[in-house]
Amino acid sequence: MNVHQAWEGYAQSCCANAHNGDRCAACKVRLHSICAALDTRDLRELDALAQPFCFKPKQTLFVESEAVDAVYTVTEGVVRFYRIFPDGRRQILGFALPGDFIGLSLKERHAFSADAVGPVSVCRFPRTSFQRLTEEKPHLLRRLQEFTAHELTAAQQQITLLGRFTAEVKITSFLIAMRDRWSRLNGPSATVSLPMGRQDIADFLGLTIETVSRVFARLAREKQIVNLPNGVTLVDVSGLEARAANVAAPPDFASAGLT
Amino acid sequence: MNVHQAWEGYAQSCCANAHNGDRCAACKVRLHSICAALDTRDLRELDALAQPFCFKPKQTLFVESEAVDAVYTVTEGVVRFYRIFPDGRRQILGFALPGDFIGLSLKERHAFSADAVGPVSVCRFPRTSFQRLTEEKPHLLRRLQEFTAHELTAAQQQITLLGRFTAEVKITSFLIAMRDRWSRLNGPSATVSLPMGRQDIADFLGLTIETVSRVFARLAREKQIVNLPNGVTLVDVSGLEARAANVAAPPDFASAGLT
DNA sequence: CGATACATTGATAAACCTCAAGCTTCGTGG
DNA sequence: CCACGAAGCTTGAGGTTTATCAATGTATCG
Numbered sequence: 001m002n003v004h005q006a007w008e009g010y011a012q013s014c015c016a017n018a019h020n021g022d023r024c025a026a027c028k029v030r031l032h033s034i035c036a037a038l039d040t041r042d043l044r045e046l047d048a049l050a051q052p053f054c055f056k057p058k059q060t061l062f063v064e065s066e067a068v069d070a071v072y073t074v075t076e077g078v079v080r081f082y083r084i085f086p087d088g089r090r091q092i093l094g095f096a097l098p099g100d101f102i103g104l105s106l107k108e109r110h111a112f113s114a115d116a117v118g119p120v121s122v123c124r125f126p127r128t129s130f131q132r133l134t135e136e137k138p139h140l141l142r143r144l145q146e147f148t149a150h151e152l153t154a155a156q157q158q159i160t161l162l163g164r165f166t167a168e169v170k171i172t173s174f175l176i177a178m179r180d181r182w183s184r185l186n187g188p189s190a191t192v193s194l195p196m197g198r199q200d201i202a203d204f205l206g207l208t209i210e211t212v213s214r215v216f217a218r219l220a221r222e223k224q225i226v227n228l229p230n231g232v233t234l235v236d237v238s239g240l241e242a243r244a245a246n247v248a249a250p251p252d253f254a255s256a257g258l259t
Numbered sequence: 260m261n262v263h264q265a266w267e268g269y270a271q272s273c274c275a276n277a278h279n280g281d282r283c284a285a286c287k288v289r290l291h292s293i294c295a296a297l298d299t300r301d302l303r304e305l306d307a308l309a310q311p312f313c314f315k316p317k318q319t320l321f322v323e324s325e326a327v328d329a330v331y332t333v334t335e336g337v338v339r340f341y342r343i344f345p346d347g348r349r350q351i352l353g354f355a356l357p358g359d360f361i362g363l364s365l366k367e368r369h370a371f372s373a374d375a376v377g378p379v380s381v382c383r384f385p386r387t388s389f390q391r392l393t394e395e396k397p398h399l400l401r402r403l404q405e406f407t408a409h410e411l412t413a414a415q416q417q418i419t420l421l422g423r424f425t426a427e428v429k430i431t432s433f434l435i436a437m438r439d440r441w442s443r444l445n446g447p448s449a450t451v452s453l454p455m456g457r458q459d460i461a462d463f464l465g466l467t468i469e470t471v472s473r474v475f476a477r478l479a480r481e482k483q484i485v486n487l488p489n490g491v492t493l494v495d496v497s498g499l500e501a502r503a504a505n506v507a508a509p510p511d512f513a514s515a516g517l518t
Numbered sequence: 519c520g521a522t523a524c525a526t527t528g529a530t531a532a533a534c535c536t537c538a539a540g541c542t543t544c545g546t547g548g
Numbered sequence: 549c550c551a552c553g554a555a556g557c558t559t560g561a562g563g564t565t566t567a568t569c570a571a572t573g574t575a576t577c578g
Contacts, residue, residue: 104408211565211567467534
């Protein structure tokens, strides 16, 4: 756990422009985060628990089977969740984007490891304090339940994708899902930021880096996408959606807005 | 939706030996179910909502994208959750055993279809009434959150399995996971009931029925298992666990007992 | 400018799927 | 009680996708 390192290296510059007690109110991802369940009064309580942190690229947030001592809301950057197997292979379980919550399960020990893909800022809450808050504020618990249910739906989506589809379908579905997630945060755009590398995408989709690379190359050759330094532009969206097939995401979560 | 058919065909014989108001107290799976969160007083409230139902083998509980009008606790038998794709292929997302809850996400529409593998008994709760109850009883909501988190963990397990492992590892992991689930209900046993067919297992693990059949045959040939009419006996448990590799289930849920 | 990490491309091989046929099991009805 | 049919399961032969191995290309950062 490199939290102290993170703190010492970065914390001074995090959220520097808000006074204690107002930081949450000023939070840019609040309405996308679990904190949207709280009113102004409750928010100050949460604010008292909040510890802003930053992590450098590749820095570890926590490691599988470690005791859970905190939960987090991602405020900037992307976090990857993963497991490593004895033979060195890795399965990425998901990516947390700004507004996403880390620690839904409120379990004693981490079920996976997490580290920063690029530079990441988080809002950290000590587990016991946060848990007490969920016991006092049913709204917050309800919101936690909604987030967990949403994650479960996403996981079932992923099961579907991994179980039955070809490399091309997996990758086009991934691109469209990422577009939808960024769109929810930043508004619609055909350009999709992909801060994670090819190996990350491969380990997420159960493919090898070579297969991922080949499919990206083919999609670009067929003018479905344009490859950019850290992402892609979706050129033929309807063509891609057709290839992604009926693994479309369910109605939506954007509607959740304020509970 | 065949609920009325289910009711008319079967309901008279369900839970016939308990008076209204005591049915939940007499429920054999209560302590394994979400209802374990409630004390005797709250239980009578829940009892008033409970509608026992039975389903015949292959009978449908609900269909993907239908409006959710109820949630369920399985009391007997096994329910399968699945999605069907335009090309006719099917992905099974999971199996619900006695004590399991159906309808965790409290969403408006079903994200998948569900039907009975064999004869199934459930306890049905109208969605709106159940949801009101979760708002009044934070204990129940907390328990719902725990169940959802547990399902999420199981889904992540499945992602791991589907993404990175061979047919043999998938199947041995499946057998061990089923043994653990039945053990939690009925106590330890090396004989694992598999009420679902080979095609179900294939559609759950992202394999074809032929591959599943071949692996079962090989495991039997190598004296790891013995095939039975509706299940298997695990002969060489440590050998199987070694093949299943470190996809071992996390610490446990059995400890949940009573909250 | 060189070193390192990351990405691409090609050739070969293995795992699993597809297609096809035969075998069990089980329930029904003669 | 046996004959029959349907459904599910097993086994075999051949093909496809994707993994594996290997080499080359490109960007980034001291």
